Amino acid sequence: MSFLAAIDQHLPVIVVLAPLLGAVLVALVRVEIASWPIAVLAALISAAAAFRLVFVVEQLGVVSYRLGGFAPELGIEYRVDAVNVLILLVVTAVSLVTLLYARQSVAAEIDGGRVPWFYAMMLVAMAGLLGMAITGDAFNAFVFLEISSLSTYTLIALGRDRRALVAAYQYLIVGTIGATFYVIGVGLLYLATGTLNLALIVERLPDVVSPRALIAAEAFILVGIALKLALFPLHAWLPNAYGYAPSAATVLLASTATKVAVYLMARFLFGVFGIHVEIGPVSVTGVLILLSLAAMFVASLAAVFQRDVKRLLAFSSVAQIGYITLGLALANPAGLTGAFLHIVNHALMKGAAFMAIGAVLLRCGSSRLDDLAGIGRTMPATAVALTIAGLGLIGVPGTSGFVSKWYLVLGAFDDGKGWLAFMIVASSVIAVLYVGRLLEVVWFREPGKAALAASEAPLSMLLPTLLLAGLTIFFGIDAEMPARLAGAAATVLLGGHP
Amino acid sequence: MAETLLLAPWLPLxxxxxxxxxxRGRVQDIVFVATPALALILVWSLPQTAGPDFNWLGLTLTPVVSDSTARLFxxxxxxxxIGGAIFALPQxxxxxxxxxxxxxxxxxxxxxxxDLVTLFLFWEVMAIGSALVIFSNGASRAGLRYALMHAFGGVLFFAGIAASIGSGGTAIRPFAADSIGSLLMLAGILVNAGAPPVSAWVADAYPRASWSGAVFLSAFTTKAAIAVLIRLFPGEAALIPVGLIMAVYGMIYALLENDIRRMLSYSIVGQVGFMVVAIGIGTPLALAAAGAHAFVHILYKGLxxxxAGTVLRATGTARLTALGGLARSMPFATCAMIVGGLSLSAMPLTAGFVSKSAIMQALADDHDAVAWFALTAISAGSMLYAGLRLPWFAMLRPSTPRPATLQATxxxxLAMGGAGLILLAIGAAPGLLMRFVPGIESVAVLTSDHILFQLQLLVGASICFVxxxxxxxxxxxxxxxxxxLWRCLPQLLVKAGSALSRQVLAALSLKSRVDTRKIQAISEAWVQRTMHAGNWRTGDIALVATALLGICLLIAAM
Amino acid sequence: MPIARLVLAGLAGLLAALIVADMFVMHHPAFGIDGTPGFAAIFGLVASAAAIALAFGWGQIARRRETAAEEEGRDG
Structure with missing residues (x-):
């Protein structure tokens, strides 16, 4: 009992440390066979801790963990509430499933000697993302942001395609610009308030003399994060990065990386600056709504014209992030619930979709749309998972995508913006086009040579894929659990108590 | 409460x-026929009380509740x-x-x-199921067009429901088409009903199903839309002109059409137009008449x-130009076609006469002269295409018959005979139908002046036909x-637009001597960039980010 | 075509008989004119002729002739 209680006390740090230490271990051992089990074990511990945290947070409301016992003014505080516990849960759970999936995909796509490094980088990326989500310290978030970014550049560069190098380089430049903006913004905040702890910053904000410095800080921080979360029009790095990264890395990035950035943006928007701040004549929410709508429509349209399925799904991600930021911009309970639900649901369905494509890549050696023709006949289970994920992206009732869009639509109406609800639904029609194009190729085209030669994906890849696809359906029918967690997150962000 | 859910008629299906x-095999046959029969039993054993409530996403859902309209449909x-399944056994x-x-x-x-949410969920499943029926015949392009059309209708319906929930919850209740929400809902329902301007999907999709699949398609989607209209928009005056246009459209296109199943699809739109007009009238009699006509229409259109499916299966074609002279080799199908056609034409002693009389009575009671005379005229027109043109050119006219390779099993x-018998039985004894359509008992059907009126109309039409x-x-x-409108007009507009822009550019280049090619290259590059938005140069991304930041800071500084 | 003429004569006779019978029944008109004996016969003739004219005219404008092969090939 006391042992469990002791673990409970240290849960926040276990969540981050497990993958970090796992990465160190993998890098030290550097044996190909051992690296996968170590990585899975580390992710498992982290996921278990995050899962336990959910219950602890539901009981206590907020869990504060002071690293080294220093007071927040001096040291670093890990602060877990209903908002980031959801993110922790998603990141750890999806990472775990991704790592379970990764073994054969990685063995096929990565040179033997680099496999341990790949897993080490996966774990480092995971630790960085978890750290960004868990920390209550603005500068510590920057450190974790850099940790996750650096490992991500490496992961992308490990892709087989030579264009992966260019994509990684581009992401490196853009990511660095984003991180720089962010750290400049944090610096301005520090100058104005004298602290880096988010909770303390909020306490001291009313005493700040110059609002201009604050607005400048907000601009730097938001634009910096917007680059990381690929908010339109700062999304251009994403399609190439997702498109050319190794399959397992793409799954991890697509389902978790942008989501954590979204969380950070929500934290700053709601927790620090306040969502209803107006920069001169322009309101933050107005700009965010505009950019979100642009993302939903332009990126969806671009997805329709892609010839490579990974890039198609990547553009779809940009559009789906638009839905999430739209939910943030609505800034009411229903809209925020929808945004956080979509973070969860999109992680599940995009994970499933990219996993399915990874399996196709393994069996056919190509992710070009034309090469997927008729794959439904030779890889039916994989194609079913892809279909479910696609239906979820459209938001077909019975899939979780419907539930989150439903909340977004409700949020739009609660805000008195009926036209916005219409735009949400109308943009789904474009999703019908690109998903329809994909499904038409997969199910109705005559199989090509590669597709005919392909066999069903190995079970170790198929099961995780079907698990995520199944969850997409399950959360579409029984949305009680994610809706409760997302609702609690929304309440906390809006300043209430869950 | 929850055990009522086990009585839900949709569950066994x-x-x-x-x-x-x-x-597979015999067991599949049995399940295929038995589950609709079980559904029929459940339709009648479901008590007409408040349904069980469930909570989902904070909404109260009532997955099953029965009333007389529900029982009729x-x-x-x-x-x-049942009929469709028995008919499809050889398929x-x-x-x-x-x-x-x-x-x-x-x-x-x-x-x-x-409730509206359950309604919408089933609405979408219905679209998926029907699209799959078309897909299963290998008509993937037509199926996709059909699915897109219903996705469009579903989007409208969904947006409308979402807007309407804000003002009054999820209860199914009569709406007036006066707010954006209810207008969107109405538009979504009318897409499924085959109303203009999207009527074309009916005749585009249904003939692409197999010889047996089309029987199912002809029954459900449009009539489900009618049932929903009865519940949500009774007495919506805008429906009267919509229905009249549908009736005229259906008649004209059916008179012109060569493919039997396409003709029948047009005819569906036409007959649904009758029901839409009746719903627009909105009196209890009119609503009951719309329901009764839907009931009868499902039977005769199915027949x-x-x-048509029997002919298609036997001869490999359903084109009137290729048919004729089949009466001797396919007597059963010929009889079925005549009974169905005459029922559609509201010949006395068929079921069509009963339900159409009810609609006309409702119009007369409401003193709606325009609709009454128009629909009477269209009834005569229906006789032309369904009662005369169809059986004459398909079956009766003297011609060298195509060999009927596959006789009806x-x-x-059994399926055709059953449907035909029900139609004739209701025609001879209207009480059979009236008993379970409360509200139309008062309609005079088999009175001498009424029968004479209809016979004169039909004989007049026959004379014109000859x-x-x-x-x-x-x-x-x-x-x-x-x-x-959506397959050709956009291309025309794009063509016209590009021609216009070329002229404008030419005019401009004359004046300012700008090289047109340069402008073209710039606009092309711009299009390329939006389409392949992923291939930005790194510098461009940095530029955009900096620009965004700069704008923020600039505004802040002001 | 003597058969067509025969059918036509038969139908005309039938219509005449119906009109005569119509004079001896009690009418329940809703709009007045529809209670006139023989109204339905004339209305049926006129309406059908109008329907045929309308359809024929629209067919001239909007119907594109195809060969049988083209018509079959249009599906898909």
């Missing part, structure tokens, strides 16, 4: 759909599913069977839905589709339909 997908849908396609049962189950779900004859037979001879071809 959807379970049956899954079973049919798994099972539920009975019609179950009969159509050994598991995919089509599973899709058809899913489709039938979703249609029952729409009818018995107790006609079965007859006993199961197909006189102008040459104008009605079918030709191979296509009639430009409302799908021109």
């Amino acid at each position: 959807i379970v049956g759909s899954l079973l049919v997908a798994v099972l 539920g009975t019609a849908f179950a009969l159509a599913a 050994r396609s598991s995919a089509e069977r599973a899709a058809a049962l899913l489709y039938a189950g979703a249609a029952q779900g729409v009818i018995f839905a107790g 006609l589709m079965m007859a 006993p199961a197909m004859k 006189l102008f037979l040459r104008l009605l001879v079918p030709h191979a071809g296509t009639t430009v339909d409302t799908d021109w």
Whole structure:
């Protein structure tokens, strides 16, 4: 009992440390066979801790963990509430499933000697993302942001395609610009308030003399994060990065990386600056709504014209992030619930979709749309998972995508913006086009040579894929659990108590 | 409460759909026919009390609740599913069977839905099921067009429901088309009903199903829309002109069409127009009449589709130009076609006469002269295409008959015979139908002046048919339909637009001597960049980011 | 075509008989004119002729002739 209680006390740090230490271990051992089990074990511990945290947070409301016992003014505080516990849960759970999936995909796509490094980088990326989500310290978030970014550049560069190098380089430049903006913004905040702890910053904000410095800080921080979360029009790095990264890395990035950035943006928007701040004549929410709508429509349209399925799904991600930021911009309970639900649901369905494509890549050696023709006949289970994920992206009732869009639509109406609800639904029609194009190729085209030669994906890849696809359906029918967690997150962000 | 859910008529059909997908052989046959029969039993054993409530996403859902409208449509849908299943027994396609049962189950779900959200969910499943019926015949492009059209209608309907929930919850209740929400809802329902300007989807999609699949398609989607209109928009005056246009459109296109099943699809739109007009009137009699006409229409249109399917299966074609002279080799299908056609034309002693009389009575009681005279005229026109042109050119006219390679099986004859007998029985004893359509008992059907009126109308139409037979001879071809609006008009607009812009550019270059090629190159590059938005140069991204930041800071500084 | 003429004569006779019978029944008109004996016969003739004219005219404008092969090939 006391042992469990002791673990409970240290849960926040276990969540981050497990993958970090796992990465160190993998890098030290550097044996190909051992690296996968170590990585899975580390992710498992982290996921278990995050899962336990959910219950602890539901009981206590907020869990504060002071690293080294220093007071927040001096040291670093890990602060877990209903908002980031959801993110922790998603990141750890999806990472775990991704790592379970990764073994054969990685063995096929990565040179033997680099496999341990790949897993080490996966774990480092995971630790960085978890750290960004868990920390209550603005500068510590920057450190974790850099940790996750650096490992991500490496992961992308490990892709087989030579264009992966260019994509990684581009992401490196853009990511660095984003991180720089962010750290400049944090610096301005520090100058104005004298602290880096988010909770303390909020306490001291009313005493700040110059609002201009604050607005400048907000601009730097938001634009910096917007680059990381690929908010339109700062999304251009994403399609190439997702498109050319190794399959397992793409799954991890697509389902978790942008989501954590979204969380950070929500934290700053709601927790620090306040969502209803107006920069001169322009309101933050107005700009965010505009950019979100642009993302939903332009990126969806671009997805329709892609010839490579990974890039198609990547553009779809940009559009789906638009839905999430739209939910943030609505800034009411229903809209925020929808945004956080979509973070969860999109992680599940995009994970499933990219996993399915990874399996196709393994069996056919190509992710070009034309090469997927008729794959439904030779890889039916994989194609079913892809279909479910696609239906979820459209938001077909019975899939979780419907539930989150439903909340977004409700949020739009609660805000008195009926036209916005219409735009949400109308943009789904474009999703019908690109998903329809994909499904038409997969199910109705005559199989090509590669597709005919392909066999069903190995079970170790198929099961995780079907698990995520199944969850997409399950959360579409029984949305009680994610809706409760997302609702609690929304309440906390809006300043209430869950 | 929750055990009422086990009595839901859609439950056995959807379970049956899954079973049919798994099972094969004789067992599959039994499940395929038995589940619609079970649904029929459930339609009548479901108590007409408040349904069970469930909580989902903070909404109260009532997955099943029954009233007399639900029972009427539920009975019609179950009969159509039973008949369709028996008729389809020689069609050994598991995919089509599973899709058809899913489709039938979703249609029952729409009818018995107790709230708007459940209604919408079944509405979408219905669209999926019906699209799968078309896909299962290998018509992937037509199926995709059909699915897109219903996705569009579903989007409108969904947006409307979402807007309406804000003002009054999820309860199914009469709306007035005066707010954006209810207008969107109405538009979404009318898409499914085949109203203008999207009517073309009916005749585009239904003939692409197999000879047996079209029987299912003809029964559910449009009539489910009618049931929903009865519930949500009774007495909506805007429906009267919409229905009249549908009736005229259906008649004209049916008179021109060469493909039997396409003709029957147009006829669906026309007859649904009658129902839409009645709903627009909105008196209790009119609503009951719309329901009764839907019931009868499902039966005779199913019968006609079965007859057409029999011909298609036997001869390999359903084109009037290629048919004729089949009366001797296919007497049963010929009889079925005549009974169905005369019922559609509201010949006395057929069921069509009963329900159409009810609609006309409702119009007369409401003193709606325009609609009354127009629909009476269209009734005469219906006689032209369904009662005369169809059986004459397809079956009766002297011609060297195509060899009927596949005779109707006993199961197909049973299905057609059953539907025909019900039609004739209701025609001879209208009380059979009136008993369970409360509200139309007062309609005078088999009175001498009424019968004489109808007979004169039909004989007059027959005289015209014989006189102008040459104008009605079918030709191979296509009639430009409302799908021109979305299949051709955009191309024309783009062409016209590019021609215009070229002229403008030419004019500009004359004045300012700007090289047109340069402008073209710039605009092309711009298009390229939006389409392949992923291939930005790194510098561009940095530029955009900096620009965004700069704008923020600039605004802050002001 | 003597058969067509025969059918036509038969139908005309039938219509005449119906009109005569119509004079001896009690009418329940809703709009006045529809209670006139023989109204339905004339209305049926006129309406059908109008329907045929309308359809024929629209067919001239909007119907594109195809060969049978083209018509079959249009599906898909």
